[in-house]
Amino acid sequence: MNYSAYKNVNLLGGLLREKQELNRKITIHAVWKQFENTGRIGAFSCDWEEGMEQKPHIFWDSDVAKWMEGASYILAKTRDKELEAKIESLIDKFETNQQPDGYFNIYYTVCEPGMRFTKRENHELYCAGHFIEAAVAYYEATGKDRFLKLVMRYADLIDQTFHIKNSAAFTTPGHEEIELALIRLYQATNEPRYLALSKFFIEQRGANEKDGHCPSSQDFPIRSQRTATGxxxxxxxxxxxxxxxxxxxxxxxxxxxxxxxxxxxxxxxxxxxxxxxxxxxxxxxxxxxxxxxxxxxxxxxxxxxxxxxxxxxxxxxxxxxxxxxxxxxxxxxxxxxxxxxxxxxxxxxxxxxxxxxNNRLIDAAGTERxxxxxxxxxxxxxxxxxxxxxxxxxxxxxxxxxEGESVYVHILAESTFDDGTAHVETHTNYPLDGKAKIVYRGAEFLCVRVPDWCSNFTASSPYTMENGYARFHHPGTVLLEFHMDPVLVEANLNVQNNIGRAALMFGPLVYCAESVDNGENLHALYVNQNLNAKVTFDPFFGANVIETDGFRKLQNSTALYRPYSENFFEKTRIKFIPYFGFANRGESDMLVYFKVKEIN
Amino acid sequence: MNYSAYKNVNLLGGLLREKQELNRKITIHAVWKQFENTGRIGAFSCDWEEGMEQKPHIFWDSDVAKWMEGASYILAKTRDKELEAKIESLIDKFETNQQPDGYFNIYYTVCEPGMRFTKRENHELYCAGHFIEAAVAYYEATGKDRFLKLVMRYADLIDQTFHIKNSAAFTTPGHEEIELALIRLYQATNEPRYLALSKFFIEQRGANEKDGHCPSSQDFPIRSQRTATGxxxxxxxxxxxxxxxxxxxxxxxxxxxxxxxxxxxxxxxxxxxxxxxxxxxxxxxxxxxxxxxxxxxxxxxxxxxxxxxxxxxxxxxxxxxxxxxxxxxxxxxxxxxxxxxxxxxxxxxxxxxxxxxNNRLIDAAGTERxxxxxxxxxxxxxxxxxxxxxxxxxxxxxxxxxEGESVYVHILAESTFDDGTAHVETHTNYPLDGKAKIVYRGAEFLCVRVPDWCSNFTASSPYTMENGYARFHHPGTVLLEFHMDPVLVEANLNVQNNIGRAALMFGPLVYCAESVDNGENLHALYVNQNLNAKVTFDPFFGANVIETDGFRKLQNSTALYRPYSENFFEKTRIKFIPYFGFANRGESDMLVYFKVKEIN
Known part of the structure; x- marks a missing residue:
């Protein structure tokens, strides 16, 4: 993560800020509780023995490490003694159970001792990477370097084992992650060995017989890769x-x-x-x-x-x-x-x-995923x-x-940016609407992204377009509007399953419709191309819901097959909710792509 | 099979007759050859031993028995010494290897001796049933009763074991078949024990703890069943x-x-x-x-x-x-x-x-069916x-x-019916077209089915409709026409995947289109509701092919997502072939249900 960009930003309101508040009040604690209940937290005591319940799994370390990282970001913004105490207690156990040479992995300590660095697919370096990210985050959030030093010892061991001595049973991790973590560790510590180790892992990938080939990984030499696979x-x-x-x-x-x-x-x-x-x-x-x-x-x-x-x-x-x-x-x-x-x-x-x-099978003999x-x-x-x-x-x-004399605004949100020289204030309800007032000073240029979904953009000041950004040349106040209307979007015809169908978007949000609002058989609903849309803020979702005109295909026969009836539709309204909010009101059918009915 | 109906009919021409000629010239021999190559024929020698290749499988008996039945039906119509010799050679081996108590099953003789009648799911009675059907067919075709007597001994053993003594490890077969075969055996021999045994198997189903429950079978008491399951x-x-x-x-x-x-x-x-x-x-x-x-x-x-x-x-x-x-x-x-x-x-x-x-996965790590x-x-x-x-x-x-004073014509074909009293001659090209000339005598009524696909039926003589049949009351010549036009048929809206789509039918034939005729991406083709169809006989298929008007949805962008473009179509013709003929010209996409474009 570009930590400098992060710490200069203050997110003050809007949907994203609300999700952060939800995270801090509910989600971070809910995940902790589940991790306690499932034994993931207790596993840090490293006292599991054969025959006991809740056997540590190879990726449990990473689950908890990601939680530590997330909790650290909260600490970077808010003092929270409870979260900090939880992280510290985990660090205590990490310190207690770290092996003398720096190794730390719960699974390989208690479940398969002596087998460290032998199984490429077992997420060992992946777990190490997540601990590194957590330690860097905690260090940057609190200034406390105990955890950072512990993971540096582990990183040093990995460097020795994989890079210097090449003595492990494999060369590159089966599940990538540590590569990016090591770069963050390098950025936090300025220790070039970590950058070199990351480079080593990246460049050895697919170049090393010892690794064999795991078909679900990108096991090709990095400089020959052109497509996303695996x-x-x-x-x-x-x-x-x-x-x-x-x-x-x-x-x-x-x-x-x-x-x-x-x-x-x-x-x-x-x-x-x-x-x-x-x-x-x-x-x-x-x-x-x-x-x-x-x-x-x-x-x-x-x-x-x-x-x-x-x-x-x-x-x-x-x-x-x-x-x-x-x-x-x-x-x-x-x-x-x-x-x-x-x-x-x-x-x-x-x-x-x-x-x-999902429930099509009426018989216990078969299962489907x-x-x-x-x-x-x-x-x-x-x-x-x-x-x-x-x-x-x-x-x-x-x-x-x-970047240089430019401050870039990638995503609009009620927020400020201040890096000591430049200061930007953004006032907006985005993504509820596309309006923003941005005040900037201390930098020559303000570059505001014109989103791909926006075909109509107005600004109160002159600007030039550059790589998709509207570049303003004079510090001061800029009023912007990315005109936001509900629009139907279709996929390329090579996506064969979506031909003749379209998804509703409003600004950056994709919409869907659920049977809980629209009744059974969403496939019988056609969106009217002339949407006649009504956009309403819905506090449940913290975002807009949209009603459009539509049609429901009807039938006047229970026959399984019958002559095609061209135009047997009734007019209806279709209620769309933000895609991110689906499946929050009981089990329901949900659909993103709807057939479109052209108006005769 | 209603053998009496069968032997009274002479199929003289048309598509069905051509398929019989293909079967007699090609298919019956092709299957025999494959069964020889795979060891199914050789298995009848019952000399397989552990370590040898081509280990007999539990259902091989039934494969060959069905072939024998099919070959027997040919013999019923045509003298074919080669086929008869093949059947006789199989009967020889059946006789040689039948056990003293009448048992015959290759798998349980050579692979699991001593385990007969212990595994309900192992198709043992299913194989027995197919032998019974084959023996009845051969007897009725040739009058020779050797095979019939052999299978009767086996059927008697099954009757003793399952019905009289109830001494097998299960009561009813895991894979049904013998129930219908025993009724045919009863009809051919007039031996009521076989009917009783069939009744026993049918009525014991789902009523017997010993059988447990096989979720892929209809293991419910027969008189409580209302739906097709398993x-x-x-x-x-x-x-x-x-x-x-x-x-x-x-x-x-x-x-x-x-x-x-x-x-x-x-x-x-x-x-x-x-x-x-x-x-x-x-x-x-x-x-x-x-x-x-x-x-x-x-x-x-x-x-x-x-x-x-x-x-x-x-x-x-x-x-x-x-x-x-x-x-x-x-x-x-x-x-x-x-x-x-x-x-x-x-x-x-x-x-x-x-x-x-079918080839969506680019990676060896996963497989899909x-x-x-x-x-x-x-x-x-x-x-x-x-x-x-x-x-x-x-x-x-x-x-x-x-039935009584009525002769029923269920399916039109160039053919005669003669049961000694009634004589019917049907002259027709059906299903190429819907016209027929039927001459009948010796029965009071002629009842000709008016097919479900036909909405326009004309006849040269007066008739009354009865249960979907046009009943003619005066022997003589009747000219009929079931008017046959290409029509689009849609499925009930509860078949959600087909909403807004239709299949092309012409008479009883369902049509499909293949990419080999229509280019890539069949999903981008829309059938024009105004078909403007051209029907042409195609000797390759022995049936009509149909060209209709249609549209191909186009795109002027390679973007993965873009605003929905309402009406960007080019007119095209779509070539349809009979569904039964798909996948005969190399690997090709195929589609039955096409989107329909309503005419503006």
Whole structure:
């Protein structure tokens, strides 16, 4: 994370700020409680023995580390003794149970002692990476360096084992993460060995016989990669690291590889919600334009890692496309991972729920896999909930950027930016509407992104367009309006399942409709192309809901087959809610893409 | 099978007759060859030993028995010394290897000796049933009773073991079939024990603790069953038997249960092609209106068993609906199981093939199940090919019926019917067109089914309508026309995946379009509601192909998402082929249900 950008920002109001308050009041505590109940917190005592319940799992360390990171971001903004005490108690146990040579991994300490660094797929370095991120965050939030020093000892051991001696059973991690964590550790400590170790992991990938090939990882030499493949989270954590490394090294070839990967996703593999990963089978990317709605995997963590990747791409070059996708996933495919009450989560974020289809089998002989229709408080593999904890507290890091004499506004929010020289105040209800008043001083230029969804933009001052940003040349007050109307958006025709269908968007928000509002059989509803939309703020969602004109296809026969009846429709209104708010009012069908009826 | 109806019919020309010629020239020999190659024929020597290749499988007996039955039907119509010699050689081995007490099952003789009648799910009685059907067919075709007597000894053993002594480890077969075979054996021999044994198996089903519950079978007491559940073939073989038993016993309650099952299928669970079984998971029925296109299982054997069930329902009551569904599956979902060249088969008959979706995974880490896109010459589980062999040779049995002073014409074909008193000659090109000239004498009434697809029927003589049949009262010549135009047919709106889409039909034939004729991305094609159809006979398919007006949705952008463009279409023609002929010209996308564009 670009911590300097983060600490200069004060998020003061609006939807994003409300989600942070929810996180601080509810979600961070809800996740802690589930982690206590499931044994993840207790596991830090490292006293599990064969035969006991709650056997530590290989990725539990990372779940708790992400929670620590998220809690640290809260501490960076607010004094919270309870959270700090919880983190300190975990650090105590980390210190107590860290091995003399610096090693720390609960699973390999109590479940498979003596087997450290032997199984590439066992998330060991992934867990280490998350501890590193947590320690850096805690250090930057509090100034306390105990945890940082503990993880540095561990990082030093990893450096010795993997980089210097090459003595582990594998060379690069099966699940990427530590690569980006080491760069953050380097940025926090200025110790070049950590940058070198990250570079080593990145460049050894796919170049090393010892690793074999794990088909769900990006096991190809990094400089030969052009397309997003394999496990989405692994791919995007890797490229988050590669883009940071490209920036640190000024390596334009690596930067180009990152851009290739991004544009492959952007052009072929991205859900309209900003979700990625079209199959549950390896939680990963599939072929171009393969974007099933009901079968979407679109893991919350994958969307979060896409946002991190976009943040680093913006660090490489200020082009609005990266912020467009960041915004798309931030307001849709990530936010949908959290329930409105802040206590429950989606691991997968499908674009359609069809309860009947999920229950199509009437017989115990067969089972089918369907995405969950209701959020859960904890998962066996509970990576997403603490990832939401930390991501929500990083909102500040996505809003602004400073580069030379320009301050960039990537995403509008009621907020301030102040880096000591430049000062920016943004007043806006975004994303409820597209109006903003921005006051800036101390920097020559203010560059405000004109979002991809906006076709009509007005400003009170003259500006020039540059890479998708409106660049203002005179400090002072700028009144902006990104005119926001409900619009129907269609996918490329190569996304065959969506041909003839469209999704409703309003500004950056994707909308969906649920049977709880619209009755059974959402597939029989057609959106009227002439929307005649009514936009209303709904406090339950903290966002606008939209009603449009539509049609319901009718039938006057119970026959299974009959001559096609051309035009047997009744007029109706369709109620849409923000996609991020689906599945919060009991089990319900949900649909994003609706058939469109052209007006005769 | 109603053998008397069968032997009175002479099928003389047209599509069905051509398929019989293909079967006799090609298919019956192709299946034999594959069965030789895979060891199924050799297995009859019963000399397999552990360590040898081609270990007999539990259902191999039934594969070969069905072939024997099919070959016997050919012998009933044509002298064919080669086929007869093959059957005789199998009977020789059956006789040699039949155990002293009458038992015959290759698998339990050579693979698991001593384990007979211990495993309900192991298809043992299913194999026995197919041998019984084969023996009855061979006896009725040739008058030779050697095989019949051998299987009677086996049937007697089964009667002793299951019915009299109840000494087997289970009471009713896991895979139904023997129930219907025993009724045929009873009809051929007049031995009431066989009818009683069939009744025993039917009535013990779901009533017996010893059987436990196999969730893929209809393990509920027969008189309490109202819906079609579980494994489609098992369900329909069972109800084929139940309907025959209801007729034999005059049991109106059993008859009503059969009608309940039929109408549950007819109203909720039937593909437009006459296929049944919406899931591969237990090869079975699912919930009402669950009829996925690409995921259709629609096993060829399930469609065949539905045709048998319909034939028996017609035996119970002469209502055209049974013949409608019989015809639907005969011309579509069954015929699609056989390639145009007569050598290859589909086990599953989906309503959509999308090659790209089948290959959506780019990574070896995951696998998905998709129906085959090309027919195969043999399957590991090769039940369907010999079922096609025998079904095609039974066409005669579906065409006519005699009841009292009425001769019924269920399905039009160039053919004669003569039962000694009544004589009917039908001259027609059906299903190429809907015209027929029927001459009848020797019966008071001629009842010709008015098909469900026909909304415009004309006849040269006066008639009365009765249960869907046009009843003519005066022997002589009747000229009929069932006016046949290409029509679009839609499914009930509860079939959510087909809302707004329609299938093209012409008479009883369902049509589909393939990318090999229409280019990539069939989902971008819309049928013009004003079809402007051109119907042309195509000798490759032996049936009509149809061109209609249509539209292709276009895009002028490569963007993954963009504002919905209402009306960006080009006019095109769409070429449709009979559904039964899909996948005969290389790997190709295929679609039955097309979006319809209403004319503005």
């Amino acid at each position: 496990h989405s989270v692994r791919c995007l954590y890797l490229y988050t690291a590669v883009s940071a490394l490209a920036k640190e090294l000024g390596d334009s070839e690596l930067a180009r590889r990152c851009q290739d990967i991004f544009f492959d996703i952007y052009s072929h593999k991205l859900y309209i919600t900003g979700g990625v990963g079209s199959t549950n089978l390896y939680e990963g990317f599939t072929r171009k334009f393969d974007l099933p709605n009901r079968g979407a995997y679109a893991e919350t963590c994958a969307a979060i890692s896409l946002a991190y990747f976009c943040r680093n791409l913006l660090d490489l070059e200020k082009k609005s496309v990266y912020a467009d996708i960041l915004e798309r996933t931030l307001f849709n495919g990530i936010l949908s991972g959290l329930s409105i009450d802040g206590k429950a989560f989606f691991y997968e974020n499908p674009l359609e729920i069809n309860v009947k289809t 369907h995405a969950a229709t209701q959020r859960k408080e904890v998962f066996d593999c509970s990576c997403c909930p603490p990832n939401i904890n930390r991501f929500i507290e990083e909102y500040e890091s996505f809003l602004y950027d400073r | 494994h489609s073939v098992r369900c329909l073989y069972l109800y084929t038997a139940v309907s025959a038993l209801a007729k034999e016993l005059g049991d109106s309650e059993l008859a009503r249960r059969c009608q309940d099952i039929f109408f549950d299928i007819y109203s909720h669970k039937l593909y437009i092609t006459g296929g049944v079984g919406s899931t591969n998971l237990y090869e079975g029925f699912t919930r009402k209106f669950d009829l996925p296109n690409r995921g259709a299982y629609a096993e060829t054997c399930a469609a065949i068993s539905l045709a048998y069930f319909c034939r028996n329902l017609l035996d119970l009551e002469k209502k055209s609906v049974y013949a409608d569904i019989l015809e639907r599956t005969l011309f579509n979902g069954i015929l699609s199981g056989l390639s145009i060249d007569g050598k290859a088969f589909f086990y599953e008959n989906p309503l959509e093939i999308n090659v790209k979706t 998709h129906a085959a896109t090309q027919r195969k010459e043999v399957f590991d589980c090769s039940c369907c090919p010999p079922n096609i062999n025998r079904f095609i040779e039974e066409y005669e049995s579906f065409l006519y019926d005699r």
